[in-house]
Amino acid sequence: MSNLVFLIGNGFDLNCGLKSKYKDAYQYYCNKTQNDYELIVRFKRDLKENYENWSDFEEGMAYYASKLSDENELIECIRDFRKNLKDYLINEEIKLYDFINSDSNLIDDLNAETKKSINKFFEGVSNNVSRRVNNINKVDFISFNYTSVLDNFARNYFNQINQKMELKCSNYHVTHIHGSFNSTPALGIDRIEQLSVPYKLTLKGKRTFIKPFFNSNIDNKRILDAESLIFSANYLCLFGLSLGISDLSWRDKIIEWLTNDSEHQLFIYNYSLYKKTNLDDDERLDEEEECKNKLFTSWNIKPTEQLLEQVHMPCGNKIFNYIEIINKYLIKKKI
Numbered sequence: 482m483s484n485l486v487f488l489i490g491n492g493f494d495l496n497c498g499l500k501s502k503y504k505d506a507y508q509y510y511c512n513k514t515q516n517d518y519e520l521i522v523r524f525k526r527d528l529k530e531n532y533e534n535w536s537d538f539e540e541g542m543a544y545y546a547s548k549l550s551d552e553n554e555l556i557e558c559i560r561d562f563r564k565n566l567k568d569y570l571i572n573e574e575i576k577l578y579d580f581i582n583s584d585s586n587l588i589d590d591l592n593a594e595t596k597k598s599i600n601k602f603f604e605g606v607s608n609n610v611s612r613r614v615n616n617i618n619k620v621d622f623i624s625f626n627y628t629s630v631l632d633n634f635a636r637n638y639f640n641q642i643n644q645k646m647e648l649k650c651s652n653y654h655v656t657h658i659h660g661s662f663n664s665t666p667a668l669g670i671d672r673i674e675q676l677s678v679p680y681k682l683t684l685k686g687k688r689t690f691i692k693p694f695f696n697s698n699i700d701n702k703r704i705l706d707a708e709s710l711i712f713s714a715n716y717l718c719l720f721g722l723s724l725g726i727s728d729l730s731w732r733d734k735i736i737e738w739l740t741n742d743s744e745h746q747l748f749i750y751n752y753s754l755y756k757k758t759n760l761d762d763d764e765r766l767d768e769e770e771e772c773k774n775k776l777f778t779s780w781n782i783k784p785t786e787q788l789l790e791q792v793h794m795p796c797g798n799k800i801f802n803y804i805e806i807i808n809k810y811l812i813k814k815k816i
Contacts, residue, residue, distance in 0.1 A: 482618040483715040485602070488731075490625045492721015492752065497630050497803045499573050503538045509569045510562060524558045538562070539727040542690070543670050546678050552686035555678075559689055563668050570628055571662055577630065580807070587810050588637065591803055595638040598800035602718045602748060605798030607766060613746060614716060621714075622655045623707045625722055625731075627666040631655055634803075658707045658731070659692070660700070667695045671729040693730065707731075711738050718748040720801060732780060739791050747792045749776065750800065758797035765796040 494501040511525045527545060528535055535541035546555050581587055603614040624631050632655045639653055660666040669690035670676060676690070687694040696704050711717065711734055724732045739745055751772050760768065772794050777784040799805075 483614075483616050484619045484621070484710075484713055485599075485617045485716045485718065486621045486623060486710050486714040487599075487602075488623045488625070488717060488719045488722055488735075489631055490720070490722030492750075493801055494626055494628055494630055494721075495804075496721065496801050497577060497634075498807045499570075499577060499628065499630065501570060501573060501626075501628065503535065504532065506538075506566050506569045507532070507535065510565045513565060520554055520557055521561055524561075537725065537727070538566075539668065539670055540725065543676050543726075546676060546690075549678070551680045552678075552682050556686060556689045559668060563666060566668070567627070567662060567666060574628055574630060578633075580810075584810060587806070590806050591634065592638050592641050594801070594803055594806060595634055598802075599638075601798070602800055603716075603793075603795070605754075605765070605795030606748075606769070606793045607762065610746070610793050613744075617716070619653070621653055621710050623710060624655055624657045625659055625728065627657070627659060627661055629661060654706070654710065656703055656707045656710060658696075658703055660703075664700065667692045667699075669695065670727050675726055692727065708734060711735065712741070714738070715744070716746050716748065718750070720750045736780070736782065739788065743787055743791065745791060749792065749794050751776075751794050754794055754796045755799060756797075760797060768796050769794045 491501055507528050511529050514522075514525075517525070524545075527548075534544060542555075542559065545558075549555050549558070581591065599620055603611050622631060622635060635653065635655055659668075669692045671692055673682065673687065673691055676682070682691075684694070684698075688698050689695070717735065717738065719735075724735075735747065739747055754768055754772055757765075757768060773789065773792055774784065776792070776794070777788070782788075
């Protein structure tokens with residue numbers, strides 16, 4: 482019997498129709514100017530004038546921090562943005578749920594997509610690889626998002642299959658390693674070495690902008706839970722997740738998990754491959770190989786023969802493709 486764990490990033494929320502990119506939140510944030518004081522006015526001005534530096538807030542903030550005079554200014558900017566980001570995403574979620582709950586057929590179609598995605602996550606690779614995936618009896622999720630969209634979709638799906646006695650997975654987990662709207666979201670970088678500033682960070686500053694410090698002080702259990710899920714898994718599937726500099730610790734854990742057991746299989750969904758359908762098998766393998774080499778280069782690791790056999794990047798297999806379903810219902814309503 483095998484365990485499958487999905488690691489889910491913002492690409493999942495985007496596939497649900499949420500406008501959850503940082504650039505969407507910036508527009509909301511910068512348009513709210515009531516009660517802004519000089520520091521926040523300057524901060525918002527830089528956001529608006531230098532969007533290219535802020536495609537990722539955490540990386541952008543690490544760079545902008547050097548322009549601030551001390552850690553108090555850094556803390557004020559982060560906390561002000563964090564509160565508004567939370568408000569923005571909550572409003573986005575409400576709009577999505579209002580639309581979904583307006584049509585029971587839409588809910589059924591979304592559940593069907595969840596089922597297909599979980600059962601067929603390994604398609605789009607060679608038959609040699611897909612045959613290694615078998616006897617999955619436990620499915621869990623680690624979310625890098627603050628939203629609860631994944632929680633609700635997973636709950637709806639597993640409630641449905643448990644009622645039909647198709648699968649006993651009532652003990653599945655969705656672990657939010659960066660927090661959620663029920664708590665304070667962790668917003669920051671992974672390591673203090675990624676921050677170059679002319680002032681010293683006290684524990685107060687580290688708690689605010691260094692994720693491991695935040696979690697160790699606020700809620701270390703979610704980290705321990707996520708680590709337990711990863712290291713007890715037989716298969717990991719990364720979807721909509723980049724694992725950039727703000728999540729290096731998790732990249733390291735995944736590499737450790739891979740090297741611990743040659744039977745462990747890692748499936749990574751790359752957006753460029755996601756869209757490539759109708760390829761012959763050898764063409765698909767060519768595309769996958771190119772993307773794997775780029776991945777290993779970006780992760781700064783040497784692709785051994787063993788790792789190449791354990792890492793898979795499905796080509797042309799659209800999972801969690803809720804946006805096409807939602808768009809069809811949007812068109813129906815307009816008609």
